[in-house]
Amino acid sequence: MGAKPRIDTSRPHPARVYDYLLGGKDHYEVDRQLGEKIPEFMRNAAHENRAFMRRAxxxxxxxxxxxxxxxxxxxPTAPNLHQVAQGVHPAARVVYADNDPIIMRHAEALLVGTPEGATNYVEADIREPGAILDHAREYLDFExxxxxxLIAIMHFIVDAYDPYGVxxxxxxxxxxGSYLALTHVSLDGFAEEGAKLNETYTSSIEAQSRSVAEIERFFDGLELIEPGVVATPRxxxxxxxxPETGPHPNYAGVARKR
Ligand SMILES: C[S@@+](CC[C@H](N)C(=O)[O-])C[C@H]1O[C@@H](n2cnc3c(N)ncnc32)[C@H](O)[C@@H]1O
Incomplete structure (x- = not known):
């Protein structure tokens, strides 16, 4: 597996806080402390993301x-994406990428797929899409x-990093014929509670909530699949x-490239 990953336990990391919310065991005290401050209305979002990933x-x-x-x-959280994809097509090929070194420690779990399929993991940052594409080209057929x-990642890419350009x-x-599947946090409509969560979270982790219209912009130029961009569990x-009774903290959509 190469050198041991450098795990920074001095500040919370998104993957580990998310693991805490999912009830996993791969987080540290600093992640738990932030996770405990996340209000009730946001707590289901992690489970809803996993369920959306499986459906999409x-x-x-x-x-x-x-x-x-x-x-x-x-x-890694079972079922991982490759298990879902290979459940439909045993020969499905999957490339995973994340910039948190803790994932490398668990990468073996991501690399065990069906004998006829292929899974691959790379530690990489989405803000350098060219490097991820170069890596993916070695394993996927771009024809x-x-x-x-992009499930629950784009809210970590603040405007300064040109998220739409990425x-x-x-x-x-x-x-x-390719697809984009994306979920994104939106605290619009949560008034004071949302502002408080935003302040608590972003004081430790760089992140940006976006409005539904801003989330829809990620799909510009693509053909949105019904029902469009909706609250993730919908x-x-x-x-x-x-029935929808108010705002939701997380929105999802799938769109096809013409
Ligand atoms: C909330 S978790 C979502 C995990 C999974 N996609 C899901 O929805 O179940 C967000 C993940 O994005 C990763 N991440 C955040 N910023 C990133 C970046 N700039 N490049 C690559 N990965 C990033 C984090 O390390 C974390 O593992």
């Missing part, structure tokens, strides 16, 4: 996609559709969802 990957796989590029993978999975650079490199769920 299954849906795009059922629509013929056999290759997946997942950026902002997080600490055939690829699902780009997503365009990635999608521009993919062939026609995207093509099999289980009945209660």
């Amino acid at each position: 990957v299954t849906w795009t796989a059922n629509n013929g996609v056999t290759q997946f590029l997942d950026i902002g993978t997080g600490i 055939r559709p690829i699902t780009l999975s 997503v365009s650079a990635l999608m521009d490199a993919l062939p026609s 995207w093509r769920t099999d289980t009945p969802v209660p």
